[in-house]
Amino acid sequence: MPVLEKGTLLKRHSPLAPASEQLRIIDSAGVVPSFDDLLRQNGLSPLCASGIEIFQINVGKRCNQVCGHCHVDAGPDRLEIMTQETAAECVCALERTSIPKVDITGGAPELNPNFRWLVEQARRLERHVMDRCNLTVLLLKGQEDLAGFLALHRVEVICSLPYFQERETDRQRGEGVFHRSIEALQKLNALGYGMPGSGLVLNLVHNPVGAFLPPPQAALEADFRRVLDHKFGIQFNHLFCITNMPISRFLEFLLRSGNYEHYMERLAQAFNPQAVTGLMCRNTISIGWDGRLYDCDFNQMLDLGVGFSAPRHVSAFDISALNSRRIVTARHCFGCTAGAGSSCVGATAGAA
Amino acid sequence: MDHYYCRHDLAKFSDMGKESPALWEKFLGWYNAVFAEGALSEREKSLIALAVAHTVQCPYCIDAYTTACLEKGSNLEQMTEAVHVAAAIRGGSSLIHGVQMRNIVEKLEM
DSSP states (O other): OOSSOSSOTTTTTOTTOSHHHHHHHHTSTTSSOOHHHHHHHTTOOSOBOOOOOEEEEEOBSBOSOOOTTOSSOOBTTOOOBOOHHHHHHHHHHHHTSOOOEEEEESSSGGGSTTHHHHHHHHHHTTOEEEEEEOSGGGGSTTOTTHHHHHHHTTOEEEEEOOOSSHHHHHHHHOTTHHHHHHHHHHHHHHTTTTOTTSOOOEEEEEOOSSSSOOOOHHHHHHHHHHHHHHHHOOOOSEEEEOOOOSSHHHHHHHHHHTOHHHHHHHHHHTBOTHHHHTOGGGTEEEEOTTSBEESSHHHHHTTOBOOTTOOOBGGGOOHHHHTTOBOOOOGGGHHHHBTTOOBTTBOOSOOO | OOOSOOGGGGGGGGGGGSSOHHHHHHHHHHHHHHHSSSSSOHHHHHHHHHHHHHHHTOHHHHHHHHHHHHHTTOOHHHHHHHHHHHHHHHHHHHHHTHHHHHHHHHHHOO
């Protein structure tokens, strides 16, 4: 049985496809202590939000890639996509607040037909917009003008590139992805992205290609900068290191490869109390394709909606009720507190 | 105990401090200081440790420092080169002892 299967869990009718089954596995006692217990032992309970700085919209699960570590189980067969009506509810909620940053993710968010409208609306409201881009989408037929659109609207692009070599990148993201990613990065550079003085921000994201923690961010960023410049003439602003979450397709990989227990123990052993302060759930609200609200994109994929009486849908968005809400946690949260911490913008603390 | 080497025994390393905690603490303090960032980076030290692990042929060390190398950002190509360094030193060490063999032959032969 291959360790990495092709296709989404849903398409393969995998028993891991339902969020409830993933949650049952990762939150069963025995392998690691409860996340809440560890917070309590460190005097960090209850975990609460500290205001909302990032309005993160997941516009759907459709993607042109099927990456081995994807926590969304995204792929070309996924039909869950945010409608114009829900996108409008997001803009309406945003309009009533002064949340400064809008983070658009997926899937490949650009494949949502409402993506460009959403960007234009957020920019009209003078918010900083971030696009979590898989790079290869920029080369798809029909998306030839996408990079130019992003540049025109001064969108920060946060691009997945797990490693500066073909072997590692293609093992995680699929055959041929590395070279297409390089081509897309060169296209972004040509528009000024990542170039000094342009104001067009191009950040890269590293996820480990396997069952281990990410390296120190600054050291790996220096390697990326040296190799990508030397080999391909590519410039970028920063590298974000993000720990792989034990959910969805990465959970399947862990279970199939016999790494699950060891990985969970590794995450829990590397628990860093200093990383708790900077957890992204504390300054982010995550909105699902159907408008439901979550503490983070990982909770979203586990179907763990905001709890403790906070409003559950973007149509009932109430920032005063959400600003200091209590965060819903489970054992996957160890993924964000291990070592130097992990968030949508990379490491959050010094290593433990 | 069916095998002398078991992966889960690696997690029991700290049990070696149970009967002599003072010595263990000294060892651990020194060990951690050795691997801290210094004139050499943590990644360089992990690659050295990986090479030495192959020279001393310690499966626990190979397991620990393979993971450590990956977690410090090294790739398989770099790690393979480090193992070749260890192998080259081992091979060279055997060969250089051939000089002793030659010295003895020189003394013994007519």
